[in-house]
Amino acid sequence: QKEVEQNSGPLSVPEGAIASLNCTYSDRGSQSFFWYRQYSGKSPELIMFIYSNGDKEDGRFTAQLNKASQYVSLLIRDSQPSDSATYLCAVNKEGAQKLVFGQGTRLTINP
C-alpha cells in the first residue's frame, strides 16, 4: 500500500461546478497535509495546507481533513478552465523532515 494515494484521473468537471479531489494516507502519525497544483510543464505550487480536522477555506478552495478516516480532500468551487492542472497531495509525519507525495490527480475543467 502506498503511503499517500490519489486517483490519477483524469477527472473531468464542467465549468462552474464543484471539483472534488481526494487523497488517502496510511500513516496515522501524519500531522500536516498539503495540496499542490502543477500545470503541464511547470513546477508544483502550494495552494493549501491543513493541520486540524475539519474544513479550511481559502477563496474558491476548501481543504477538508478527517484524521479518523485518514483522508484529505480539496474542493474547488465555481471551477474555471484555468483550474485544469494536476493536483498533488502531500503528507508530513510529526518529527519527519520530509513530505510524501501522492501520484497526483489530473483535473480538466470543460467550458
Place this chain on the structure above:
Amino acid sequence: DAGITQSPRHKVTETGTPVTLRCHQTENHRYMYWYRQDPGHGLRLIHYSYGVKDTDKGEVSDGYSVSRSKTEDFLLTLESATSSQTSVYFCAISEWVNEQFFGPGTRLTVL
C-alpha cells in the same frame, strides 16, 4: 519560484557519464530537497538537506549523491548516468519543513 533557480534547465547526456545538477536559492531557507518526477509516480524524494553539510537519503537515493557546502547551493550528482535516470528533477526549499517551494525543474535525458 523567483528565489530558486536550477541549472541546467535541460540536459542530454550519454549512459555512463557523470552529471551534476545545481539548485541555488536566495531565500536563506534551511531545508533543501531534490525530487524526481516520472509519469505514474508523482514526486519522489531523492535526497534532502537540513543544513550546511547535513544531508539524508530519500526513497530513491540509489545512484545519486548530494552536497551542500553553502546555505544557498545544493548539488545533485549522478556518478554514472543510466537511462532509468531520465526524468524531470525538481529542487525545493523550505524554512519550516512543511511548506516547500519548488524550483523550475531540470529535464534530464540519458541516452
